[in-house]
Amino acid sequence: MNAFKLEQVGAVKSGKPVLESLDWCIEDGRISTILGPSGSGKTSLLRLLNRLDDPASGQVIYKDKPISSWDVCVLRREVGMAFQRPELFEGTVEDNLRFGPALHDIHIDIEEMMALVGLDRGMLKQEARCLSGGEAQKVSIGRAISVGPKVLLLDEPTSGLDPTACLQIEQLVKRLVKTLGLTCIFVTHFIEQAKRMGDAAILLIDGRKVEEGPMSEFLNHPQDPRTLQFIRGELK
Numbered sequence: 001m002n003a004f005k006l007e008q009v010g011a012v013k014s015g016k017p018v019l020e021s022l023d024w025c026i027e028d029g030r031i032s033t034i035l036g037p038s039g040s041g042k043t044s045l046l047r048l049l050n051r052l053d054d055p056a057s058g059q060v061i062y063k064d065k066p067i068s069s070w071d072v073c074v075l076r077r078e079v080g081m082a083f084q085r086p087e088l089f090e091g092t093v094e095d096n097l098r099f100g101p102a103l104h105d106i107h108i109d110i111e112e113m114m115a116l117v118g119l120d121r122g123m124l125k126q127e128a129r130c131l132s133g134g135e136a137q138k139v140s141i142g143r144a145i146s147v148g149p150k151v152l153l154l155d156e157p158t159s160g161l162d163p164t165a166c167l168q169i170e171q172l173v174k175r176l177v178k179t180l181g182l183t184c185i186f187v188t189h190f191i192e193q194a195k196r197m198g199d200a201a202i203l204l205i206d207g208r209k210v211e212e213g214p215m216s217e218f219l220n221h222p223q224d225p226r227t228l229q230f231i232r233g234e235l236k
């Protein structure tokens with residue numbers, strides 16, 4: 001089944017087209033990676049999936065219903081997002097993790113939540129602004145899943161992290177997808193990371209889809225010469 005279906009989607013920013021005629025189906029319960037060079041439209045695409053932005057043309061379908069017909073609050077509870085630079089609220093780790101559930105009147109087991117994202121419960125009272133990059137990203141992902149979403153949107157969640165922290169976040173995401181049955185859309189511009197993470201991939205260049213498919217097909221039988229260039233690291 002598809003979590004999302006994009007039909008002829010176009011997006012415009014400051015009068016400039018940033019996505020054009022994009023068709024894409026995103027399968028349920030999988031990790032789909034969005035790949036592409038800097039400025040190719042990866043973040044612009046991700047932002048359409050929880051209505052941080054709306055398309056200028058075409059439509060995005062979420063669970064068989066146009067995304068524009070979903071109540072935004074309900075949609076954002078189902079479709080959580082964590083960004084490249086975790087923007088944590090002022091206060092402690094616990095404050096950050098309790099914020100969403102309090103807003104939606106949901107009970108959470110805070111210690112279970114810490115264990116789920118791989119943080120020591122001794123850190124609950126720590127000020128969020130004092131965390132390392134990797135710890136902050138775990139809290140940010142924890143905050144995204146704290147309201148029980150079905151989908152997790154991740155925009156280059158490991159950029160700027162050292163290799164160990166990067167690997168920890170990758171493993172965390174895989175574990176969450178498996179244990180919570182999430183659908184994850186993971187933006188990266190590193191083909192090696194996409195290989196490690198993704199069940200499927202889409203490659204964007206200049207706001208247009210170049211190629212998409214299951215990861216093994218994408219890697220082993222690319223149809224477009226630009227995909228091969230991207231895989232070889234020749235397309236930056």
Ligand SMILES: Nc1ncnc2c1ncn2[C@@H]1O[C@H](COP(=O)(O)OP(=O)(O)OP(=O)(O)O)[C@@H](O)[C@H]1O
Pocket residue numbers: 013014016018036037038039040041042043044045189
């Ligand atoms: N708010 C904005 N106003 C004007 N142009 C924008 C805005 N946001 C993005 N763009 C432009 O849209 C295009 C796509 O940007 P986007 O951030 O989606 O790319 P990206 O693939 O995520 O890049 P990166 O890998 O650097 O994060 C770029 O040319 C960018 O300059």
Ligand SMILES: [Mg+2]
Pocket residue numbers: 042043044155
């Ligand atoms: Mg981006």
